Amino acid sequence: MIRLAIIGYGKIARDQHYPALTNHGGYELKGVVTTAGSGPDGVPVFRTTEDLLQALKGEIDAVTISTPPEPRYNIARQCLAAGLDMLLEKPPASTLGQIQELAVDCEKAGRVLFTTWHSQYAAAVEQARDVLAGARIASMRICWHEDVNKYHPGQDWVWGPAGFGVFDPGINALSIAVKIVPGKLILDEAVLRVPANRQQPIIARLKLSSPVADGPIEATFDWCPTTEDEWTITVQPVGGPEVVLRHGGSEIEIGGQAHAPTGLGEYPGIYAAFAKLVQGRRSHVDYEPLRLVADAFMTADREPAPAFEWRISNPPRNGEGNHAKHGGGVGSA
Amino acid sequence: MIRLAIIGYGKIARDQHYPALTNHGGYELKGVVTTAGSGPDGVPVFRTTEDLLQALKGEIDAVTISTPPEPRYNIARQCLAAGLDMLLEKPPASTLGQIQELAVDCEKAGRVLFTTWHSQYAAAVEQARDVLAGARIASMRICWHEDVNKYHPGQDWVWGPAGFGVFDPGINALSIAVKIVPGKLILDEAVLRVPANRQQPIIARLKLSSPVADGPIEATFDWCPTTEDEWTITVQPVGGPEVVLRHGGSEIEIGGQAHAPTGLGEYPGIYAAFAKLVQGRRSHVDYEPLRLVADAFMTADREPAPAFEWRISNPPRNGEGNHAKHGGGVGSA
Structure with missing residues (x-):
């Protein structure tokens, strides 16, 4: 049983990570971090990574990091310092340098790093x-x-x-x-x-x-x-x-x-692969998709x-109605 | 003696590569490629890489590629197919993918690849x-x-x-x-x-x-x-x-x-290093500087x-005088 926490319990974590790891059967979800909102029933919720790492010290083996990309690298470094294996949502970090450094440091520390690209598991x-x-x-x-x-x-x-x-x-x-x-x-x-x-x-x-x-x-x-x-x-x-x-x-x-x-599908495939990696103490690091994006931006x-303005067909969450302007694209929504 | 050709005999080749390899003493310059202009005294000049590779087949061991960056990768592939060792001006190619692929293919073919960064040899x-x-x-x-x-x-x-x-x-x-x-x-x-x-x-x-x-x-x-x-x-x-x-x-x-x-200086240092690499049949591939640039462009x-216009203080080569507009920067030229 892999004792896991999810850092960044937003839409993708609720919709995909949580059902996939629950259905897998080899994971025990010990806590989640979310700055706002709640976690799954009966799972402790923390507001910061520090809080979670402190409270669950010795009680978790691994983390899923499914925050937006920008803070992911620093969170990963904290989790590495805490001795945890890591599953990263895509893209694994904002830059190639961050991923390369993380890979080297996980290797040195004997931690498992899994840079997931969910579409590869479709x-x-x-x-x-x-x-x-x-x-x-x-x-x-x-x-x-x-x-x-x-x-x-x-x-x-x-x-x-x-x-x-x-x-x-x-x-x-x-x-x-x-x-x-x-x-x-x-x-x-x-x-x-x-x-x-x-x-x-x-x-x-x-x-x-x-x-x-x-x-x-x-x-x-x-x-x-x-x-x-x-x-x-x-x-x-x-x-x-x-x-x-x-x-x-x-x-x-x-x-x-x-x-x-014939495949398991995206997130079930990811959690099956991670369980095997953790068991075998092997990392899987792939930054080729981000390398292609970097080469594209550079050259x-x-x-x-034309200018882009949001055209939102559903009322925003705050209930103030639809103030979206129109224009900015071809076709119709 | 390394029998060398220079592909891209422009300003940097004339000012830096040619004096450095001549002074080194371990190189014999067998030909240059330039689309316009001449080569050093007594050195055959070719208009295309194909012409040079064909004419000097079996007579050269290595090439310096000092064209602008954009065509460098395709020229390097031609030279690799011709079985030559390669010294590349900076940046070694336009993208990270090109350098990585070239490194793998040179390794497979047993060819020496040297991605130079001249400032590293200052x-x-x-x-x-x-x-x-x-x-x-x-x-x-x-x-x-x-x-x-x-x-x-x-x-x-x-x-x-x-x-x-x-x-x-x-x-x-x-x-x-x-x-x-x-x-x-x-x-x-x-x-x-x-x-x-x-x-x-x-x-x-x-x-x-x-x-x-x-x-x-x-x-x-x-x-x-x-x-x-x-x-x-x-x-x-x-x-x-x-x-x-x-x-x-x-x-x-x-x-x-x-x-x-205490160093030899930029291009003398590069040609001394390349001679050692060729002798030892070892490549030196470094794309970290370009990786940092790619990460910068991506994020x-x-x-x-303000708009930039050229402010050229010397008359352009065609002798039409100085038509440069002013503006576009701080300071004065």
């Missing part, structure tokens, strides 16, 4: 990887389009420094690509469309290459309003059937034929896009 | 590193200020995608910092001031940290007009004398006392700065 991703193992890529196309108003309603931080903009969902696509392409991905070109009143891109168009690819690898990440989300990766291997991952990797078609997904061609 | 940098070895850092300050009009007159590419802006000189400072600080450098915060009519920063202010630093590590890179260049790194170790590197690492003061620099707070 139910059909493993199948795509198996089909493409050893193949050359003739062409590949990533289309990731979701409405930022729907998934980050009113969250201005996504447009600010280290907010990543449309790379927030886009990095999920890259994490799948990194897993299924049987060779390194290289960023060749990035065009970022940045709203006039924001710092981060609302659309990103990437061209990538790989030593195992003969043809183009292209990706479009789009946060503009749309009536239908799309999270599709299409891969044409040389001399093999086309592989299409849909709905973020939860569905797969091979040569036009739908196949039943990007930034184009101006 | 005459006093080794001394600073020796003084700081094993120390903790109480505080550190990097000030890099040079007039872009002086060092990149009219070169619009420095402001475009993958042009790096003021990180073009700033990465030299970071390459020294990476070498003298006895622990990893982490990028905590970056503020980039970007001229309204350009894509790249004219000023960058960074806050860094390190597991070996107790206090702040701050860097300012500034490309605005100035009457006096400054390239200074000041390090206060805990319980030790202050170390000041001046003029880009070519001069050193320890505890207020100037010490004679930066971008602020608007």
